[in-house]
Amino acid sequence: MQYLTNPLFGVFLSLAVYELGEWLFKKTKGFFLAQPLFFAMISGIAILALLAQIFHVSISEMYTKAYKPGGDIIFWFVQPATIAFAVPLYKRNDIVKKNAFVILASLIIGVIISLFAITFLARAIGLSRAGVASMLSQSATTAIALPLSQAMGGIPAITAMACILNSVAIYAFGSFVIKIFRLQKDPLGLGLGLGTAGHTVGSAFALEMGSIQGAMAAVAVVLIGVIDNLVIPIFAKIMSI
């Protein structure tokens, strides 16, 4: 076990499973379960579970002691990567300025409709009260969603899982959903949708589809955080969550 507590283990494991996923993704010509981020998550957890069995420790202990030190090093770079989205946003400033009102109105109304839909869905499936409350703030980035979820009586760990799965799902099934609902026709809406549903990862996905989509997703990531902070407490009160 002490061989694994060096941070380099976490760095190695993260990059190895991701690259393996990328290789498989190419080999299988884009099979959605081999999408690198999704594959890395599943196989990384599986490897940690296996190692936990071998060394007779719990998975969460294996994660905290062996993986997290290295994982944190890689995860730190998410911060500069997020602020880097200001560049594609700035490059399409023409679109942003021209559509400022549409962007703001769409995000606010879109979030409110989504909140009703998600609450209805969560209650229909039979989540507990805390489970429903944990689902509300998932459109915000993790750092905004967690305290908000806690304030609404949700469980932050579940909301964190939601934010992560949102991103993974967008990369794994995004193209499929876009095709079914024919979202590719409207780059503005598609970008805002990808930023709202997939956060930073969704923005990178949007940028691959085009500069307008990427810029819109970056706007959405910023504005949704602020909108959620304002809208969700009121929504929770109205719906008595």
Added chain:
Amino acid sequence: MQEPQEIKKSAPILIQMLIYATILFVAQLISTAMPKSFPLPPAVVGLVLMYLLLTFKVIKVQWVDSFGAALIGIIGALFVPSGISLAANLKVMQAEGIKIIIVILLATVILLVVTAYTTLLINGLINIIFHKESNATDSLQNKEEQ
């Protein structure tokens, strides 16, 4: 679509990193000054700061673009640790597990589709109003010409 600023030579990588580090540092200070009831993470504050600095021409785009593009290009790999962090929360899953995952996956689709269609709807409404206005101004101009 080649924009003129992309042809300009990028600043050395260390200079770019310095700019990113400075913006993140300032963003961190602003973020900690925010009230607890209204959290804004350093990354989001930093994105806004960087955007404002670029828009008001305090920094040039070629001072930050190639390092930023490199980071955005590997963002999938950067999120691997956050995906694997679920390993620490497997207990939470056991309580309502599969139900929660279903709700999360459907919520992702809801957020994407609802936001996209709302934008389409609002854009359509505005176009209708805008076209009426432009028709009105057109006819005004025609009258003036006559």
